[in-house]
Amino acid sequence: MSLPPLAIHAVDADAFEENFNPLILDGANHGTTGMIYETLAFFNRLKPGEVTPWLATGHEWSDTGRTLTFALRTGVRWSDGQAFTAEDVAFTFDTLNRHPELTKGPLELDHAEVLAADRVRLHFAANSYIKLFKVAGNQPIVPKHLWERVADPVTHTNPRPVGTGPYVLSAFSPELYEMRRNEAYWQLGKPAVPLLRFPAHTARAAQEELRRGQLDWAGTYVPDIEETFVRGRPDQNTFFFPPEGLVCLLAGLAHPVLSAVEVRQAISLTIDRQRIVDIAERGYTTVAHPTGMLMPGSEHYMSPRQRTATFGIDTAVARKLLNGFTPDQLTFSLLVPEPFTDWVRAADLIVEDLAEIGITLRSQSLAFDEWLTRVQLGDFDLTIKDTPGGPTPFLQMWSTMFGRLAPPVGTPAVVGNFQRWQDKETEGFLADYAFTDDADEQRQAIQRLGDIVMTRYPLLPLFYSPSWAQFRTTNYVGWPSREDPYALPSPYTCPDAAIVLLNLRPARAS
Numbered sequence: 482m483s484l485p486p487l488a489i490h491a492v493d494a495d496a497f498e499e500n501f502n503p504l505i506l507d508g509a510n511h512g513t514t515g516m517i518y519e520t521l522a523f524f525n526r527l528k529p530g531e532v533t534p535w536l537a538t539g540h541e542w543s544d545t546g547r548t549l550t551f552a553l554r555t556g557v558r559w560s561d562g563q564a565f566t567a568e569d570v571a572f573t574f575d576t577l578n579r580h581p582e583l584t585k586g587p588l589e590l591d592h593a594e595v596l597a598a599d600r601v602r603l604h605f606a607a608n609s610y611i612k613l614f615k616v617a618g619n620q621p622i623v624p625k626h627l628w629e630r631v632a633d634p635v636t637h638t639n640p641r642p643v644g645t646g647p648y649v650l651s652a653f654s655p656e657l658y659e660m661r662r663n664e665a666y667w668q669l670g671k672p673a674v675p676l677l678r679f680p681a682h683t684a685r686a687a688q689e690e691l692r693r694g695q696l697d698w699a700g701t702y703v704p705d706i707e708e709t710f711v712r713g714r715p716d717q718n719t720f721f722f723p724p725e726g727l728v729c730l731l732a733g734l735a736h737p738v739l740s741a742v743e744v745r746q747a748i749s750l751t752i753d754r755q756r757i758v759d760i761a762e763r764g765y766t767t768v769a770h771p772t773g774m775l776m777p778g779s780e781h782y783m784s785p786r787q788r789t790a791t792f793g794i795d796t797a798v799a800r801k802l803l804n805g806f807t808p809d810q811l812t813f814s815l816l817v818p819e820p821f822t823d824w825v826r827a828a829d830l831i832v833e834d835l836a837e838i839g840i841t842l843r844s845q846s847l848a849f850d851e852w853l854t855r856v857q858l859g860d861f862d863l864t865i866k867d868t869p870g871g872p873t874p875f876l877q878m879w880s881t882m883f884g885r886l887a888p889p890v891g892t893p894a895v896v897g898n899f900q901r902w903q904d905k906e907t908e909g910f911l912a913d914y915a916f917t918d919d920a921d922e923q924r925q926a927i928q929r930l931g932d933i934v935m936t937r938y939p940l941l942p943l944f945y946s947p948s949w950a951q952f953r954t955t956n957y958v959g960w961p962s963r964e965d966p967y968a969l970p971s972p973y974t975c976p977d978a979a980i981v982l983l984n985l986r987p988a989r990a991s
Contacts (some may be wrong), residue, residue, distance in 0.1 A: 482675065484987055485956050486659075486676035487678065487697045487982075487985075488680065488690075489512075489679050489972050490696050491699075491971075491978070492700075494681045495683060496656065496681050497510055497658060497681055499640050499653055500639070500640040501638070502581075502639040503517070503642075503644075504577070504621070506574040506584075506585055509973075511972065511973055511978070512660055512978065512979075513621075514621045514975040515621075515646065516644070516648040516677070516681065517644035517646045517648060518622065518645070519622065519646045519979075520536065520618055520620060521535055521617040521618065522538075522540075523535050523536055524614050524617075524922050525967065526775075526870050527870075527961075527966040529775075529874065530873060530920075532618070532872070535554075536557065536570075536645065538554050539551070539928065540552070540613070540939060545608060546603070546916070546954075547607065548604050549603045550600065550603055551603075553570065553599040557645050557667045559645055561643045564842065566599070567588055567596065567598055567601035568601055568625050568853055569594070569623065569624055571595050571621055572593075572623070572625035572628065573621075573622045573625075574588075574616075577620070583635060584615075585896070586615075588612070588615075589609060589612075590603060590605055592839070593660060594627070602903050609732060610917065612877065614872045614876070622645070625682040627643055628638070632832055645667065647662065648663055649661060650661060654927075656680065656681050660677040660679075661676050661677075662674070668983065673986050673987060684697055686764065688701065688709070689698055691703065691718075691951055692710060695741055695954065698950070698972050699950070699972065700948075705763075717954055718951070718952075718954075719951070720952070721960070722950065724767070724775045724822070724947060725971075726877075726945065726967055727771065727773050727867065727870070727877060727942055728944050728946050729865050729881075730831070730863060730936075730940070731866075731899060731941075732745050732748070732863055732941070733860075733863070733901070734968055736862055738810050739862060742937055743803070745938035745941065746785045746799075746938055747840075748941065749837050749938055750793070750798055751794065751835055751840075752834050753834055754943055754944060756830055756834075757944060758862050760826065761827040762823055763823070766772075771791065771792055772787055772878065772932075773874075774874045774877075775827065775874070775945060776924065779874050782874050787932075789933070796838055799855070808841065811841060812844055813843070813862035814844075815828050815831065815842050815844045815862070815863040815865070815925050816861045816863070817847070817865050818849045819845055821865075825846050827865060827943070852864075857894050858892070858894075859901055864899075865876050866899060875911075875926075878930045878931075879897075881897055881900075881939070882898060882902050882911070882930070882933070883898055883908075883941050884898070887900075889901075900939065912972045913929070914930075957987060958985070958987075958988050959985045968980040968981055
């Protein structure tokens, strides 16, 4: 008896565009990376530091972080039958080098060198230890024998993708695309699911299809999920919302009052984060750790003192910190993107909290593009902003506190540090981490950066942004869980979604 297909909702869409280009930053259909095209390694962001070899079986740094050599897995074939070799890896990174618009931030790669059919070496222009995740865990590899004939890899839509992954594209229409199991996949006996179906649904339609049992796996917001999805079917309908990023309050540090650390400390001491989680986030997430590190998962990087740290509310101390500031000086605006209704509600709650200590805050909801433009320009007093997690806490800390990411106010910051934090001590600790591959030295640097967040308030952590994932266990089991967080569970996260599929097994055989 054949196994049933798996119906997946990864993104809200009225219709799909036929784009399966794994090299572009945005626009490819979900499943392109991970399910069709694979990376050299898998980094489990729910267990920072846990790395699983994938298309590469190992790596080695040399020349003080300027060269990175990969040993590649043998016996892997592209879905058209051609062998996967070091030529494909070198070609992929040389293509990125020729087209910097395909990478977020400079790769600083000098060239790629093929050492043997199963060995490739990347030569960087500078120390690049911190680029391991970007290179090995976040970059899908494409076949040279097909892509060397592509005129423009930036605009190529790749309607007939050929990858090394567990699935191949079998059908496409704007309303539905399907992927069937790659019968020649290099992991023998996997995947168990023979067919994936991606129907186009709006958020409302996806919620209804989940309720009716027509979707097996979704990554969407579901109001009152216990009542509308789980109730009456807890053995079949379940969800897992682990943290995948940090939502924080940013203060524009060019502001003459908000640049004062005592003002930011007073704000932090007054915000009732648990109330925000309970009301604005409906209890779907948790209050962030004072260091901003994702928890659980980052305990390994914290000092004993940091592990036990929690946020407290002390309006009496907050009022004392604001002595000397006039009511006019303590009047600010708080920008939030209008489509993010939970953030809008969170902003309202923060307005109420800060009024208790004499801060007048005006919440202003903007269209998303206008909000993002103003945040990038640094044109704000306060704003709520998210930042993604990473394979270790470093990426998040770097993106929120690295001084070189922050041009003067009025010039857009694209990657991060939108609040314009500039601090020599922070730069030193970031460099301490970046210029070594010694795990203990990196851990010490992370702890020192965590102390800066806790005591100098370059950002004010609020709560974690969840990885949204709802599953039905009627046909398949083995989904990620709190007890077994082997990958981020949402179907829109790559390459994690493919890892999930490779762990599924038929329910009737469990």
